[in-house]
Amino acid sequence: MLSRFVFPSALLLSCFSSQQTPTTYSQQGVLTAHGQLSPELRARIERDRQTAIEINDLAARIRSEADAGALVDKIAEVFADALPPSWMTRGIRERLAHAEYEAVSDSSRLIPEQRIADVWNEYVREIGAPDDALVTTAELYNLRDADFAAAQFFWSRGHNIWAVSTIYALGPGGKMAEGARPIEALRILYDLDMRFDNLRGARERIRRGVLASEELRKRTENQSQAPSVQSTFTVRVSAGFDRNPVHAAELRYIQQHGPYVLNGVVEKLFDELFPPTD
Incomplete structure (x- = not known):
């Protein structure tokens, strides 16, 4: 993928699809001479914290299409520097x-996990990625459960x-529904494309017959029974050598066909994920 995030970002507003996230503070010069955060960075952290709270509140109280529009517009605003203009129309x-x-108002309008799997698998086959990159609905459910459990854990x-x-x-x-909300679906696609080890983690949990939320609940209960024992919640994070089988396939596809052809593929898949209402 272009810049290695064409698929999730081109599928528009994966509110988590940017490599230039507002919550990454790795720029030089952010510390003072005494090793403390600079006033500029402290202000940025607080601004991003308030933005996250606003997005969380907007997503929780959608009562009209205008409310949903406010959520989407806010996400687009946050990632305006990272998303292609053609995908922010x-x-x-x-x-x-x-x-x-529609998904919030009527659960029957949630995006079925099978549709998400079909869209992703069509993309995998189109770019010539290995079969290891194909996903099943059981894997998607386990992955979604882990994402939700991690989000709750870290939000606190x-x-x-x-x-x-x-x-x-x-x-x-409070368990995961069988279908996903649209922005959630984009987050799932981001995980599949950019955090492939998260899918590997889901496969390992399926092999063991567990969910991440169950593991976290048990650890929390054990900690409450033995407060002196520190409990941790592990989230897979890839670093260094890229073990993602999708990235190499994306690069080959772009070299062979060019980024514009890949963008055309993504546009088609976007229509399949979110069919036009006209």
Whole structure:
């Protein structure tokens, strides 16, 4: 993928699809001579924290299509410097907002996991990625459960856009619904494309017959029974050598066909994920 995030970012507003996230503070010169955060960085952290809270609140109280539009517009604003202008058009934002409102208002309009899997698998086959990159609905469910559990865990420890948990569709008992909200679906595609080790983690949990949320709950209960024992929640993070089988396939595809052809593929898949209402 172009800049290694064409698919999730071109599928518009994966509110988590940018490599230039507002919550990454690795720039030089952010510390004072005494090793403390500079006033500029402290202000930026606080601004991003408030933005995350606003997005979390917007996603939690969608009562109209205008509310959904406000959520989508806010996400577009946050990632304006990272998303291609052609994927931030009013028409695309309105389509996403319409789908988000419908999914919140009527659970039958949630995006089925099978449709998400079909769209992703079509992309994998088109770019010639190995079969290891194909995904099943069981893997998607386990992955979504882990994303939601991690979001809740980290939100309680600091508000940032990566820990917004109100974008997820829940069913009875607070468990994941069988379908996803549109913005959640984009987050899933981001994970599949950019955090492939998260899918590997889901496969390992399926092999063991567990969910990440269950593991976290048990650890929390154990900690409450033995407060002296420190509990941790591990999230896979890839670093160094790129073990993602999709990236090499994307690069080959771009070299063979060019980025514009790949963008055309992505546009087609976007239409399949969010069919036009006209």
